[in-house]
Amino acid sequence: MAAEFERRHGFPPGPNQVRSADPDDQAAARALAELDLASADLVSLYDSIGDITWADVGNGYFVDPLPDVLLRLKEYDAVGDGMGEEARGLVIGSNGGGLCYVTGPSGVVYRTRTASLDEPGLDRVADDLRQFLQLLEDSLTRFVANGEPGYL
Template identity: 75%
Template sequence: MTDEFERRHGFPPGANQVRPADHDDQAAAKALDEVGLAPADLVTFYGRIGDLAWEDIGNGYFIDPVPDVLRRLEAHGAVDLGAVPEAGRGLVIGSNGGGLSYVTGPSGVVYRTRTASLDEPELDRVADDLRQFLERLEESLARFIANGEPGNL
């Protein structure tokens, strides 16, 4: 993606990486599991992947480091998924770089907020589980590499 980026866009690429989890990330993933709000596949993901930052795909795609997820949970509490009654409460796990957040709860469904506010958020379902969410991120990356269009996730 970065090979042709500067030629196409006229400026150098930002941070575009998938960072492997280190020991601190793995310990935080275990702590996240104990909270009881994260689906098992998210805990497994965070045991292997520290974070994802694709700054240059559209507005950007970010999966936050698990220590940040835990700090946000401690400071602001769980996100009320009240618009989706069966979902309960969830965690902000990332953003799209345009002010919208990605939220998931124990069911594993991934939602995107419609606004930047997490107070009584309006949510759109973007994936049935983390695997599908990651596949859609990968599809956005492939589209961006092919034609410069990131898609809408």
Template identity: 70%
Template sequence: MGDRSLSSAWLAAWVCRVSEALRAMTDDFERRRGYPPGINHVRPADHDDQATAHTLARVDLAPADLVTLYTGIGDVTWADVGNGYFIDPARDVLLRLEEYGAVDLGGHQQARGLVIGSNGGGLSYVAGPGGAVHRTRTASLDEPELDKVADGLRQFLELLEKSPMRFIANGEPGYL
């Protein structure tokens, strides 16, 4: 694995860092915002999540780092960081693939990707077979226009990690 790939150790450290930031964010959330916080956590993968991650590994479109992600993380729900950030459980990724198929990433090679999550503004995150993460420009996945937001899942998680920190500092989650 390259130094930009996900490892279970790197992922565990990431979970610790973002969980600490989310706790700091929610500690005085109600006092600052006037209403109680929603769900803001990274849920560890349970046995069923891990089994689903192994099923996902057999999907040609699933990059190895996505399988590593879902072996360690069940899902990400950050309801109160800006409009929200969500990484769906692996079972939802597989169900969406079964029901709607893969997302056309465009380009000369007609690459296709898997929807892995969304933000609270209706935009979806799509992981390509090479690991790059794209974000839709609109809520539609029928003929999506996509922007690459990260070269790989590790970079995507690093960018995502900055969102609660920015939100704590100035109320803005950033561009992701």
């Protein structure tokens, strides 16, 4: 993606990477496992992946580092609007347009309707984390192939 980016867009790419989890990330994943707010898949993801930063795919896609997720939880509490049977969820990332991705114990992934977490309104975007990651990969693939952003 980075090799063609500057030719296509006329400026160099920003950070675009999937960073492997380091020991601090893995310790945070163990702490996450003790909360009632995360699916086993999310804990597994953060045990192996530190974060995803695709700043140039469309407006950008970001799966935040777990220490940031836990700090946001501590400072602002969990998000709960529109999550149906799930009482609360964690903000795990965002797109470059200011919308956030939220997931809870069942693993369903939602996207906020606004950039505000006060009363964000949530729309379901994936049935589970695996499907969400597949949608991210599809967005990257489409962007590399023809420069079109995904709409996740």
